Amino acid sequence: MKRRQFIAAISGAAAAWPLVARAQQSTRVYRIALVPPSALISELSETGGNPFYRVIFEELRRLGYVEGRNLSVARYSGGGRTEHYAELAREVVRAEPDVIVTFGSLMVQSFRSASSTIPIVTVVGDPAAQGFAASLARPGGSITGATPDAGSQYLAKHLEVLKEAIPTLSTVGYIIAPAFWENSFGLAIRDAAPRLGIQLIPAFLESHEEVDYRKAFAAVAQRHVGAVIFTDHAENFTRRRLIVELAEMHRLPVMIPWVEIVEIGGFIAYAPDRLEHYRYLASCVDKVLRGAKPGDVPIYQSIKFKLAINLKTAKALGLVIPEPLLARADLVIE
DSSP states (O other), X not given: OOHHHHHHHHHHHHHHHHHHHHHTTTSOOEEEEEEOSSOOGGGSSTXXXXXXXXXXXXXXXXXXXXXXXXXXXEEOOOTTOGGGHHHHHHHHHHTOOSEEEEEXXXXXXXXXXXOSSSXXXXXXXXXXXXXXXXXXXXXXXXXXXXXXXXOHHHHHHHHHHHHXXXXXXXXXXXEEXXXXXXXXXXXXXXXXXXXXXXXXXXXXXXXXXXXXXXXXXHHHHHTTOSEEEEOOOHHHHHTHHHHHHHHHHTTOOEEOSOHHHHHTTOSEEEEEOHHHHHHXXXXXXXXXXXXXXXXXXXXXXXXXXXXXXXXXXXXXXXXXXXXXXXXXXXXXXX
């Protein structure tokens, strides 16, 4: 997104609030800022084609919040441009929404730096370890929501499942933003790799522009890795079709923790039930709008995980999935 477009998207979204408020003077209108790191603004609705945002708005409607009646939603997107997240956060905070709904570590950190008082409802990895919450049961502060992170064991499980799918696997490319290579995301998988007899080869994403994904895939392909693994950061989900395209082009099996990516041609995924997260976000928004302090609303931690395998993709790569793994799969695409 060009800078001029980036600023225009912010201004246009914020300007919608006074119009709705004037039209609904007899009823309180709750103001939500919806700020994904990279999703398209056109996706951020019940009918925008993204299942996660569909679930949020369905659940909000079930709880009694109807956009255009008692709910006003200002939609923004970081466009995957991490260098602008702090600027975007400051612009959103200046509009003074009742609640900010956002996703991912970098965006949450940007909002926490911009405001310590506006409630933030989010899905983020390991919030306690990253300092976003005192604990999952009692977050404290201004942040609540859900986490897909069941600790380092869950992160290491991605590599374990990949090894089980490809028993001869000995080298894996790890495409990751530099900031996460040294934190819990990187360390968990780096610790697991030697135990599985795998050499982990990092390829760093300096940004989430298409060119950087292409460079990262080319880099690991040149090292002749046997597979590629990704983190579950929102920017990667936005680039899901590009990732599938590049994996096919380089003939590399990819483990990426969204079942939805396997459904569009990705190789394999071990992932939480993310729709659960987004339903819970809507309930957190409801609690906060009714007066609860976000620090008193428990952060939901995933307890359900799904294994998905795309046999069509496996066949195209010349891979035969072991029967015991297939038998455990929750979703097998033929």
